[in-house]
Each structure stands twice: as structure tokens, then as C-alpha cells.
Amino acid sequence: MIGNRLPVLRAERRWSQAELARRAHVSRQTIVSLENGRYEPTLKIAFRLASVFGLPVEGIFSPDPDDLGQVSHDPVAEAP
Amino acid sequence: MDELNRSEWLAAVGGFVLFVGGAVAAGVLHARDSLTVPGGAILAVVAIVGEMALVGAAVRALLRSDTEGVERQDAAAASMVTVLVVVVGGLAYSLLEAFAGLPRVTAAVPAAVALATWVVSWTWLRGEARAE
Numbered sequence: 001m002i003g004n005r006l007p008v009l010r011a012e013r014r015w016s017q018a019e020l021a022r023r024a025h026v027s028r029q030t031i032v033s034l035e036n037g038r039y040e041p042t043l044k045i046a047f048r049l050a051s052v053f054g055l056p057v058e059g060i061f062s063p064d065p066d067d068l069g070q071v072s073h074d075p076v077a078e079a080p
Numbered sequence: 081m082d083e084l085n086r087s088e089w090l091a092a093v094g095g096f097v098l099f100v101g102g103a104v105a106a107g108v109l110h111a112r113d114s115l116t117v118p119g120g121a122i123l124a125v126v127a128i129v130g131e132m133a134l135v136g137a138a139v140r141a142l143l144r145s146d147t148e149g150v151e152r153q154d155a156a157a158a159s160m161v162t163v164l165v166v167v168v169g170g171l172a173y174s175l176l177e178a179f180a181g182l183p184r185v186t187a188a189v190p191a192a193v194a195l196a197t198w199v200v201s202w203t204w205l206r207g208e209a210r211a212e
Contacts, residue, residue, distance in 0.1 A: 029206070030149035038208075039150040 002040045003062040006031070009053050024048045088137040095137065098130025158201035165197045166190055 010020050017035070021028040026045060033039035041049070041061070050057045084092060106123040109115035115123075170190055176182045 025146060026149045027151060030151070033150040039153055042148055042152075045148050 001037050002064050002067075004034060005060055005062075006035050006049070009055075009060065013053075020049075020052070023052045084137060084141050088141055091133045091137040095130040095133030095135075099127050099134060100130075102127030102130060154202060154205040157205055158198050161201040162194050162198045166194045169193065 006020070010017070015023075017031045018028050021031045024031075024045065025048065030039065030045070034041060046057050046061060049060055053060060102123045102125075106115060106120055106127070109119065109123075173182065173185070177184060
């Protein structure tokens with residue numbers, strides 16, 4: 001699951017979930033679902049939240065290590 | 081979904097009236113054994129035009145709105161549940177209908193089942209989101 005720092009960032013700014021939802025132009029349920037890990041954001045919402053907090057996307061969201069574990073950095077194997 | 085504008089409200093209300101009016105009139109005439117084939121065709125077209133106007137207004141408003149967020153995920157999940165229920169249920173019933181003597185049903189039945197399944201799935205998923 002993609003992790004996020006939304007509760008921390010929100011608390012630092014003393015914003016309610018409803019306030020963050022208003023600023024990011026999403027529903028409050030979207031913020032609730034993001035914070036409890038039920039929903040992974042689309043790129044559009046990730047960039048909106050990054051803009052709201054004035055941070056890069058990586059400053060809010062962290063990748064799922066298991067998911068990244070599936071990525072291969074090996075050069076393409078030559079066919080025999 | 082965004083608010084419907086004035087013309088969409090007119091289309092939605094007018095469409096609903098045409099749909100219900102056409103369907104009820106056809107039903108009443110059919111029950112009285114006084115529904116002719118041309119009359120039935122005209123009333124069916126009236127109801128279909130109304131249905132299209134109603135659905136078209138709702139879809140236009142939906143497409144205009146911002147469909148990002150967890151609602152999209154829940155709508156996709158509800159759609160997958162609906163397809164599964166209607167396809168599996170439809171195939172199962174078709175076998176029972178063909179080989180076990182169950183009554184033939186009108187095409188309105190799977191349409192109504194699909195609508196009800198989607199609404200129940202969506203409501204359940206939304207309730208889950210609120211409960212967390």
C-alpha cells in the first residue's frame with residue numbers, strides 16, 4: 001500500500017479533513033479513505049495534494065516496498 | 081455529480097414524466113385488453129424517449145463534474161459486482177429456464193436487477209467508507 005503523511009501534514013497546519021478536502025477539491029470521504037489506506041490516489045489527486053501542501057509528491061506519498069520489489073533494473077537479456 | 085442546469089432539469093423532469101406516463105398508459109391499456117399494436121409501439125417510443133432524456137441529462141451532469149476521488153474507485157467496484165451478478169445470474173437463470181421449466185422473464189428484469197445491484201453495491205461501499 002502506498003503510504004502517506006496526510007494526517008501529519010494536516011495536523012501541522014491545523015486543518016480538518018473537510019478543510020483539506022475543500023482545498024484539494026475532493027470529497028471528505030476521499031481524504032478519510034486516503035488517510036486510512038482504503039484508497040490510493042490517482043496522479044491527478046496526488047498532484048493536487050502536493051500543490052495544496054507546497055511539497056513534491058514524494059514529500060507526501062511513499063511507495064509500497066513490495067510493489068517496488070517487482071521492478072527489474074536488469075538489462076534486457078540477450079536471446080541466445 | 082454537478083448540479084443540473086435549467087435545461088437538464090427540464091430534460092430530466094420531462095423525461096421522467098414521459099417514461100412513467102408511457103409505461104403506465106401502456107400497462108393500463110394492456111390490462112384492459114385495449115392496447116393495439118400501433119398504440120403500444122407509440123407508447124413504448126414515448127417511454128423510451130423519456131428514458132433517454134432522463135439518463136442523458138444525468139450523464140451530461142456527471143461527465144461535467146469532477147469524477148476523481150474514492151467515489152470513482154467505489155463506482156468501478158460497484159460496476160464490477162453488477163456485471164458479475166448479472167452475467168452469472170443471467171446465465172444460470174437461462175439454463176433453469178431452458179431445462180427446468182422456470183418462467184420466461186422480460187428483459188426489464190435483468191435491467192432492474194442490474195440497477196438494484198449497482199445501487200446496493202455503491203451504497204454498501206459508501207457506508208464502509210463512512211464507517212472507517
